Amino acid sequence: MWITLSVVTLVWLSKTQAHDFCEDVIYECKQGNVSWTRCYEDRIATCGLRGRFAPNFIRLRVTSSQEAEVSPTLHHRVHIPPSALQRSRGAVSEDEVLLVATVINSTFFQLSPPPGRGRGRAALPVHRQGTILGEAVLAVRAGNHPVTNLSKPVKLTFKHNKQVEDGTCVFWQESWLEDGTGHWSTDGCDTNDTGTEFICSCNHLSFFAVLVNPVLSVGKSNAVTLTYITYIGSALSVFFTINSLIICIFLQRRRPEKAIGVHMQLTGALLCLHLSFLLCSLWEWLLKESEEGWICQGLGLCLHWSLLATFTWMALEGFHLYLLLVRVFNIYVRKYLLKLSLVGWGLPTLTVMVCGIVGVYGKFSLDLRDGNNHNSTVQMCWMSSQFPQRLLVSYITTVAFPCLVILYNSCMLGLVVFKLWEVRRDSGWKKMDKEKGSRLWKDCATVLGLSCVLGLPWGLTSTTYISLTGIYVFTILNSLQGVFMFLWSLALTCKSQSDNNSSVRDPSSQKMMMTSFNN
Template sequence: MWICLFPLALAWLSTTRASEYCENVLNVCQGGDISWTKCYEDRIASCVVRRRSSSFIYRRVNWTYEEEQSPTADHRFLISSSALLTSRGAVSESEVLLVATVIQSTYFKPGPPPRSRHITVHRPSQSTVLGSSVLAVRAGNYPVSDLSQAIKLGFKHDKQVDGACVFWAESQLENGTGYWSTEGCDTNRTESEFICTCNHLSFFAVLVNPVLTVDERHAVNLSYITYIGSALSIFFVVISLIIYIRLQRRRPEKAVGLHLQLTGALLCLHLSFLLCCFWVWHLNEEEEDWVCRGLGLLLHWSLMATFTWTALEGFHLYLLLVRVFNIYVRRYLLKLSLVGWGLPTLIAVVCGISGVYGRYRPELTDANNRSSTAEICWMSSHRLPVSFVTTVAFPSLVILGNSCMLGVVVFKLSVLRASGFGAESGGGSKKMSREQWVKLWKDGATVLGLSVVLGLPWGLASTTYVSLAGIYVFTILNSLQGLFMFLWSLALSGKSRSDHSSVKDPSSQKMMTTSFNN
């Protein structure tokens, strides 16, 4: 009898050794040479459940009905019958295997970035995964994708946060690595839960407060907008320089001299930007080009010069509108020029001697969080503190100060208009006349023009972290700075001609003279 049972016992032992306990599959796949996620998906379907657990769902379900399960109190999913039918394939069975569990996000490692020259934005870090947990859902023996009836997944949260539903996509460059992708998944957020609707099965998670991403189509559009806008700005800036030079010769004025200097800085900025973008395309990967380092210095210097002259525009308005009396400064424009051109030159020279310029390779991603490397002649990535101080902190202070000065301008205009409106109405009807509406529109145009001169469109950089529309608005407005400066020069030129004929608006004339022509 024992002899007869021995082959059965031997067969049972060999089967047990061949099978794996489901609790050990993750550790076994982590130590392999192939992708651990593919290994996990293959082996989890044939493992042996040693201990029943509510956080590990492993059961056969009827494919004719939709199935709703909750591996944990914070995770749930609803899989449709069509998805279960797709996972069954050609096998004529009434039931399919459904497996679901929650895995720590630390097992998912980002891979090296592929090469790309499109404009994209930074990849969210692993620490942004909600609850540091990933919901894995698998059904049947066949891949499930492009479903007509999407599956729904729920991720609970205990605070008001922004997030995006993503799944883990394997990298083709290196085994075991990949990226978080939003492709095929939509996100809806309630007060207590993120609801993800996806058309496939995979490893799912929610990225909390993810950095806004731009897919390839929008990246190409933004690239064209930037290049075309900068080229147009160069054209219009040259015309603006000619207009300002003629105005300066006709009536030498300090404000026109400031506009002339700012326009020259803008010309250098757009020229150097296009040169840096196009020159880096001709560099080899191993080549260290001194021209690229020089272009990086020129771009950095031009950007600092633009913001320095923008700050000086605000300083000039301060003297005119706040320090109205005793503002005479000997050789005023010369001293401003020493600051406007000297300070950027000093900083650029020091940075150049320190060797901070070269090819810059930021880590970028597209809408699927696939990493890429865009290059530009700029400051090398290991010099980020220098970049932050000179291109983030300093511009932020300039924009903040000039925003306050624009508020002073609006206040002064409102006071002048209020006094003029009261005098014209004579204490009678408060209804505004057509002429007063025209004055109001002129004041609005004045404020808009000043906002461009004071560099306030640069402040829209904060909107690029909020929405895709913010990225487009920021790109369009700042790539067309030359066009706006041209329109402002036309307005000043027209005003200069009208000053020689007649003055129809004393209050407006007083304001414009005080602000722009002193």
């Protein structure tokens, strides 16, 4: 008898070496060059447990003719219909099948670039990105045969709190390179959010998760308030940018300067931006239903063009500031404003022409959800929601490009601050205690004014993901950018009059004025 027990014990120990425990299987499979998910699925059926139970791990034999429901954790539940269990048996006549359900940390799944063209019509749309809910991936395995294309789906439940929104059920699809990477796909999975749970209905068994984009819930009242702030701010910006153009034209006639010409171009781009935004947002009330097609595409094109033009001219403002601060002497460029205009207006025009040819523009639908999980849809003329590569175009032209502009102009603003400090240090401002306060306020006003001209308030986009206050600050500052440009134009007018008066009293001050960055 003891010989038999010894043999059984040795066999069991040989199958449960240190690397064969269920807790260590994933690390062992990750070290191999083959598909680690396939290795993991194969080995969790035979791995050993260090104790009687393993955390987040369930393995048991279930009857294939009955429904099976297991919960590896308090937040995860799996419901498998009999048809799925019977298919997992294959041709085996046994009535029971082995069911394994476990939860894996999402850090083990490394994303690969999106699938390229030529891999089926759904190759691009099924690729999803986001944050894994709870960093938990639910792995489900049944029987010895793959379970796919089920008529009655498998239901997987992921509990969550009400602060998580926009969840999408996905499964892990490995890369065709079999290098251990892959992507999250929605193929064969439907999502149902009950408010406290995401219920995923999938027609196969695999590694499942819920991709979420945590969005700050502003509530219905705040959403209405922000909408009114945006519309009123844009309307005010339209009015004040028109006045700013009048002021710039007046200044240009009195004293032709390249800086005023650049300000004029930026003001014109801002005017087009706010006008286009108001038209695209209010198109449902302005147009008849039969006229929505080509007119909405045109409005979306105009909005995209004016947005690109605004950021391009902001970048050119930073470039002009660089010439005035760093290359103070010998900055004459033949047909300078003409060359800037070719870049400022030509680059956005070329971009929207390409986008228009490929059919980017159209009706854009945005699904919103308030704190009570009530859904609503907002529509406007922008990049069409039906265009398969809309996200790629949007990321490049409305995320990557503005980020580069804001980064560059932030460096230019830092250079301005350094130059101001250098000028005050050389002029001995420490000895002028009476004038110190007034000079400090003037310098702060200059920095704040330049921040608005250079478009740095757009850099507050990141604060909209942190707090409701950040959303309000971002909305107010950017909707009123036209008003700030008007105030800057008034400051230039006052500066021009002050410089003219000082030049009459002291002709030597005219030379200083020509090298000032305000010019």
